[in-house]
Amino acid sequence: MKGTFVVLAVLHSIFATTALAGPVANTPPYHHHPSQKTYVAQYDDLPFVEPGPNPLPSPYNGLVYNLFQVDQYDGFIPTTSGNQWTMAFGGSGNFSVPATPAKQTFTLSSFSYACDGGISQPECAISVWGFKDSGQVVKRVITYPRLDPGHVIEDFKMNATTFSRGWSGLKSVGFSIARADNAGDMFAGLALDDVRYTVVRGR
Ligand SMILES: *[C@@H]1O[C@H](CO)[C@@H](O)[C@H](O)[C@H]1NC(C)=O
Ligand SMILES: *[C@@H]1O[C@H](CO)[C@@H](O)[C@H](O)[C@H]1NC(C)=O
Numbered sequence: 745m746k747g748t749f750v751v752l753a754v755l756h757s758i759f760a761t762t763a764l765a766g767p768v769a770n771t772p773p774y775h776h777h778p779s780q781k782t783y784v785a786q787y788d789d790l791p792f793v794e795p796g797p798n799p800l801p802s803p804y805n806g807l808v809y810n811l812f813q814v815d816q817y818d819g820f821i822p823t824t825s826g827n828q829w830t831m832a833f834g835g836s837g838n839f840s841v842p843a844t845p846a847k848q849t850f851t852l853s854s855f856s857y858a859c860d861g862g863i864s865q866p867e868c869a870i871s872v873w874g875f876k877d878s879g880q881v882v883k884r885v886i887t888y889p890r891l892d893p894g895h896v897i898e899d900f901k902m903n904a905t906t907f908s909r910g911w912s913g914l915k916s917v918g919f920s921i922a923r924a925d926n927a928g929d930m931f932a933g934l935a936l937d938d939v940r941y942t943v944v945r946g947r
Contacts, residue, residue, distance in 0.1 A: 779946045781806065782853075785939040788826030790814045800830065803842050806943040807850065811837030815935065821900045824856040829902075829937040831860065832919060835930055840916035841943065849877050851912035853940040856902040859888040859921055861932025866890050867924035870934060875916040882910055887924055902937060 783805040791814070792798050798814040815831035823829045841848045852874065859868030867890040874882040886905050911917075921930050 780942050780944050782940070782942040785830070785941075786825045786937065787814055787828045787830050790828065792816045792828060806841070807839040807941070808842050809837065809839045812839065812936070815933075820862065820897070821858045821860055821902060821935070823935075824902050824904070824937040829856075829935045830939075831933045831935045833933045835859070835921035835932060835934045836919055837934070838916050838918035839939075841914075845945065848943060848945045849913045849915060850944065851909075851942045852907045852914060852917055853911075853942070854904065854906040855939040856904045856937045857886070857888065858902045858935045859930055859932045860935050861930055863895075864890070864892050865930065865932055868921055868930050868932060869924040869927075870919060870921050873918045874911050874914045875918065876913045877915050878913060880913075902935070904938075 785805045785807070787800075790798075790800060790804070796813060800809045800812060800814060802808050809830065811834065812830045812832045814828055817823050817827040817829075841850055857870065859865065859870065861868075868888040870886050870888065872884045872886065876882070884907075886903075888903055891900060919934055921932065921934050922928065923930055
């Protein structure tokens, strides 16, 4: 009995060591560290019904969404992955870590995006704010090009951007869109796909 226990304990420790040394799965979500989890939100696993609304579950992949909904490819700008993305139909919205547990923040890494108003639409300026746990606010403006008639549908696609290390310690990220030329209304929605971020807990 005692011998069996020792052998099992040794096997267990070899297995544990091997498992730890093994390759880290590259498909999200995966763990960097017990207190961190990286996600790539693709929205393809979420129910979509017509007519909507199609709110996201709360939380979805660790974040709570405001004004963003699940939306499906309609033959215009293709989604980056699968056939669904998240859309803020009025062009503004945000996502945040849930209020509880209190000690969590996230680091924003990248996403694909499009302003989706149809043909034609002016150049779109997307303001992105990061609200940090520290009270600091970071801001970027990214643009999505104007879309003119006379193109084949294959010419239209999402653009993508990555975020610098300053986009960490975040409680919330908010968005709004406006015409890039005169700050007027875009009459468009803001679509996001493949949103990559890491939720950090207990810090
Ligand atoms: C997120 O959006 C909601 C709805 O507009 C708003 O009430 C809330 O204040 C926003 N949160 C942040 C942190 O901006
Ligand atoms: C950005 O989107 C426009 C409009 O669909 C497209 O023409 C362009 O190729 C995209 N750029 C990148 C780098 O994906």
